[in-house]
Amino acid sequence: MFKAIVSSGTLRAALDSVSVLVDECKIRLEDDGLTIRAVDPANVGMVDLSLAADAFESYETDGGIIGVNLSRLEDIAGMADSDQLVELELDEETRKLHIQFDGLEYTLALIDPDSIRQEPDLPDLDLSSEIVLEGRNVDRAVTAADMVSDHIALGVDADEEYFYVDAEGDTDDVHFELDRDDLIALSAGDAHSLFSLDYLKEMNKAIPTDAEVTVELGEEFPVKMHFDIAEGSGNVTYMLAPRIQSE
Amino acid sequence: MFKAIVSSGTLRAALDSVSVLVDECKIRLEDDGLTIRAVDPANVGMVDLSLAADAFESYETDGGIIGVNLSRLEDIAGMADSDQLVELELDEETRKLHIQFDGLEYTLALIDPDSIRQEPDLPDLDLSSEIVLEGRNVDRAVTAADMVSDHIALGVDADEEYFYVDAEGDTDDVHFELDRDDLIALSAGDAHSLFSLDYLKEMNKAIPTDAEVTVELGEEFPVKMHFDIAEGSGNVTYMLAPRIQSE
Amino acid sequence: MFKAIVSSGTLRAALDSVSVLVDECKIRLEDDGLTIRAVDPANVGMVDLSLAADAFESYETDGGIIGVNLSRLEDIAGMADSDQLVELELDEETRKLHIQFDGLEYTLALIDPDSIRQEPDLPDLDLSSEIVLEGRNVDRAVTAADMVSDHIALGVDADEEYFYVDAEGDTDDVHFELDRDDLIALSAGDAHSLFSLDYLKEMNKAIPTDAEVTVELGEEFPVKMHFDIAEGSGNVTYMLAPRIQSE
Numbered sequence: 001m002f003k004a005i006v007s008s009g010t011l012r013a014a015l016d017s018v019s020v021l022v023d024e025c026k027i028r029l030e031d032d033g034l035t036i037r038a039v040d041p042a043n044v045g046m047v048d049l050s051l052a053a054d055a056f057e058s059y060e061t062d063g064g065i066i067g068v069n070l071s072r073l074e075d076i077a078g079m080a081d082s083d084q085l086v087e088l089e090l091d092e093e094t095r096k097l098h099i100q101f102d103g104l105e106y107t108l109a110l111i112d113p114d115s116i117r118q119e120p121d122l123p124d125l126d127l128s129s130e131i132v133l134e135g136r137n138v139d140r141a142v143t144a145a146d147m148v149s150d151h152i153a154l155g156v157d158a159d160e161e162y163f164y165v166d167a168e169g170d171t172d173d174v175h176f177e178l179d180r181d182d183l184i185a186l187s188a189g190d191a192h193s194l195f196s197l198d199y200l201k202e203m204n205k206a207i208p209t210d211a212e213v214t215v216e217l218g219e220e221f222p223v224k225m226h227f228d229i230a231e232g233s234g235n236v237t238y239m240l241a242p243r244i245q246s247e
Numbered sequence: 248m249f250k251a252i253v254s255s256g257t258l259r260a261a262l263d264s265v266s267v268l269v270d271e272c273k274i275r276l277e278d279d280g281l282t283i284r285a286v287d288p289a290n291v292g293m294v295d296l297s298l299a300a301d302a303f304e305s306y307e308t309d310g311g312i313i314g315v316n317l318s319r320l321e322d323i324a325g326m327a328d329s330d331q332l333v334e335l336e337l338d339e340e341t342r343k344l345h346i347q348f349d350g351l352e353y354t355l356a357l358i359d360p361d362s363i364r365q366e367p368d369l370p371d372l373d374l375s376s377e378i379v380l381e382g383r384n385v386d387r388a389v390t391a392a393d394m395v396s397d398h399i400a401l402g403v404d405a406d407e408e409y410f411y412v413d414a415e416g417d418t419d420d421v422h423f424e425l426d427r428d429d430l431i432a433l434s435a436g437d438a439h440s441l442f443s444l445d446y447l448k449e450m451n452k453a454i455p456t457d458a459e460v461t462v463e464l465g466e467e468f469p470v471k472m473h474f475d476i477a478e479g480s481g482n483v484t485y486m487l488a489p490r491i492q493s494e
Numbered sequence: 495m496f497k498a499i500v501s502s503g504t505l506r507a508a509l510d511s512v513s514v515l516v517d518e519c520k521i522r523l524e525d526d527g528l529t530i531r532a533v534d535p536a537n538v539g540m541v542d543l544s545l546a547a548d549a550f551e552s553y554e555t556d557g558g559i560i561g562v563n564l565s566r567l568e569d570i571a572g573m574a575d576s577d578q579l580v581e582l583e584l585d586e587e588t589r590k591l592h593i594q595f596d597g598l599e600y601t602l603a604l605i606d607p608d609s610i611r612q613e614p615d616l617p618d619l620d621l622s623s624e625i626v627l628e629g630r631n632v633d634r635a636v637t638a639a640d641m642v643s644d645h646i647a648l649g650v651d652a653d654e655e656y657f658y659v660d661a662e663g664d665t666d667d668v669h670f671e672l673d674r675d676d677l678i679a680l681s682a683g684d685a686h687s688l689f690s691l692d693y694l695k696e697m698n699k700a701i702p703t704d705a706e707v708t709v710e711l712g713e714e715f716p717v718k719m720h721f722d723i724a725e726g727s728g729n730v731t732y733m734l735a736p737r738i739q740s741e
Contacts (some may be wrong), residue, residue, distance in 0.1 A: 072419070075394055079387065079390060080316055102424055104422075104425070105424070106394070106395075107420040109418035109419055
C-alpha cells in the first residue's frame with residue numbers, strides 16, 4: 001500500500017536529482033519516507049536520495065519497491081504549479097500508480113523493479129577535505145571549465161586553505177579559486193582529483209543555485225556532493241568516480 | 248473599397264484563430280464587419296470567425312472578398328505592439344493591401360480568392376450537451392492527453408453531471424473530470440466522441456487561457472467550440488469531425 | 495604591458511560590435527584606449543571601434559597589438575554580470591591574456607596578429623545626408639525589410655525632408671518613412687543607395703535600441719553608421735559598401 005500527497009515542486013526536485021543520471025529507477029517505500037539509489041550505466045556516477053515522510057502533506061505505506069520511468073513522472077508533475085498538491089496512490093493489483101491533481105488523473109504503468117539496474121552501494125569513504133559552498137559557485141566552476149575542456153580537476157590546498165577548480169584545454173585554461181571568505185565552510189586537507197565534466201554538468205543541473213552544497217574530496221578519490229531539498233526534509237548525495245590523471 | 252483601423256492585438260487574435268487550420272483564406276468584407284470561414288485540407292477541422300465593425304477603431308467597406316496569406320499578415324501585425332493601431336487599406340486596382348503603422352507601410356499582394364479552397368458550411372447540429380469552461384482547462388486536457396495518445400475522447404456523464412476527457416496510451420492513461428463546480432456552466436446530456444489530438448492541439452493554441460469556451464458535444468458527433476475575441480466584438484467557432492471509435 | 499579593469503557590460507558591448515562582422519581581430523593597445531578595425535572576408539562591411547581609457551575602471555599599457563578570438567572572449571565576459579568588473583592582464587612571455595573576475599581566472603591564448611586579415615582604412619567620404627535616429631527605428635526598418643527582400647534601399651528626400659527605407663520583394667513591398675518629427679536630427683541632401691540586408695541585420699544586432707545612431711548616406715555610396723557605447727566613452731562606426739542597383 002502506498003498513498004501520499006506532496007507538492008509538485010518537492011516531487012520534481014526529488015525526481016530531477018535522480019533523472020540527471022538514469023531514466024528508470026526503483027523507489028523504496030519505507031515507513032519514514034522514500035529513498036532512491038541509482039548508478040548510471042557506465043558505473044561512474046551514483047545518486048542516493050532520501051525524502052522523509054514530513055516532506056509530504058500526507059504519507060502512508062506498508063513498504064515495498066516500485067519501478068518508475070522518471071521522465072514520464074516528471075512530465076506529469078510538471079503540469080502542476082510547484083506549490084500545487086499532487087496525490088499519488090499505488091494500485092497493487094494492476095501495478096499502476098495513480099497520480100491526481102486538480103481533477104486530472106494520470107495512470108502510470110510501473111516498471112518491474114527486477115528489470116531495473118541494481119541499486120549501488122555508496123561506499124563510506126574517508127576523504128581528506130570537506131568544502132561547503134553555494135550551488136551558484138558549483139555552477140560557475142562547471143560552466144567555466146566547460147569552455148575549455150571535457151575534464152575538471154577539483155582540489156584543496158591545505159596550506160593556503162583554499163578550494164580550487166582547474167580545467168586545461170588545448171590552448172586555454174580555467175582556474176577558479178575560493179578561499180575561506182568565499183566558502184561557507186572548509187575543513188582543509190590536501191586533495192586533488194580529476195573528473196569527467198559530462199557527469200558534473202548533469203549533476204549541476206539538479207543543484208539549486210541557492211543550495212548549500214557539501215563537497216567531500218580526496219587524492220585521486222571519488223568526490224561526494226550532498227545538498228538538501230524540500231526545505232531540509234530531503235537530501236541528495238552524488239558520488240562521482242575520478243578519472244585517471246594522464247600525465 | 249476597404250479601409251479600416253484596428254489594434255494589432257485584435258488583428259492578430261483574429262488571424263491566429265484561422266491560421267492554426269489553413270495557410271491562406273478568404274476574408275469576406277461585409278457592412279457590419281469581417282468574416283472568415285475555412286476548412287483544413289483534410290476536411291476535418293473548420294473555423295468560422297466573425298469580427299464586428301465595432302472591434303475596429305474605424306471600418307469602412309462596400310463589400311467584397313479578398314484572399315490573403317495568413318502567416319505573412321500575422322508577421323506584419325506582429326511587428327506592432329499589441330495596442331498599437333494598424334491601418335489597412337485595399338487598393339482595388341493593384342489588388343494589394345496596404346498595411347500601415349508608425350511610419351511603416353507594407354504592401355501585401357493579395358491572392359486570387361478563386362484559387363483558395365472553398366469555404367465550408369458549418370452544419371447546424373443538434374448536440375446533446377453544452378459545456379462552458381475556462382480556456383486553461385482546455386489547455387490542461389489537451390496537454391495531459393498528449394502525453395499518452397494521439398486521440399482524445401470528450402464526453403459528458405448526464406447522470407453524474409460531469410464533463411470528462413479520456414486518453415488511452417499503450418501503457419498509461421489520462422482521465423480528466425470537471426464537475427459543475429469546476430465548470431462555468433453545464434447542460435448535460437449523454438455524450439461521448441473521439442477526436443484527433445493533432446487538430447485539438449492546434450485549435451487550443453488560439454484559445455486564450457482566460458477565455459470562456461463553450462463546447463457542444465454529442466454521441467459520436469463533431470464537437471463545436473466557441474469563444475469570444477476582441478472583448479466580445481469577435482467570435483470564433485471551431486468544428487472538428489470525430490474519429491471512428493475503434494473497439 | 496597591458497593591464498586593465500572594465501565592467502563586463504562595457505567589454506561585451508565593445509566586442510559584440512566587432513564580432514558581428516569577424517571572428518578574430520587585432521586589438522590596438524594605445525595610451526588613451528583600445529581601438530579595433532576590421533573588415534569582413536568579402537570586403538563589404540567594416541567596423542571601427544574605439545574604447546577610451548576612461549571607459550575602464552583602470553587602464554595601463556605601453557602599447558602593442560594583440561590578436562584575439564572574439565567569441566571566446568565574449569563567452570568569458572558573458573559569465574560575469576554586466577556591472578561586474580573584469581580584470582585583463584597580458585602575459586608578454588606566454589602571449590596569453592589572463593581574464594579574472596570573482597575568483598575565476600581564464601587564460602586565453604592569443605592569436606598571432608600577422609595571421610589576422612589586415613585592418614582596413616575607413617575612407618573619408620563626403621556624403622550628402624546625415625540622419626540621426628533611434629536604434630529601435632534601425633531595428634524596425636531592418637526587420638520589416640527582411641520580411642520581403644534580401645536588399646534594402648536607404649534614402650533621403652531632400653525636398654520633402656524625410657528619411658526612407660525601401661525593400662521590394664517578388665510580390666510584397668515595404669516602405670518606411672521617418673520625417674523630422676520622427677528623427678533626432680536630419681541634414682538632408684538627396685541620397686539613395688542599395689545595401690545587402692545580411693550585413694545590416696548583423697550590424698543591427700550590435701546597435702542598442704536606445705542608442706542615437708548617426709547615419710551618413712549618399713547617392714550609390716557606402717553608408718556610415720556611428721553610435722556611442724560605454725556611456726559615450728566608446729564609439730562604433732560601421733561602413734557598408736552599396737550593392738549595384740539593378741534596373
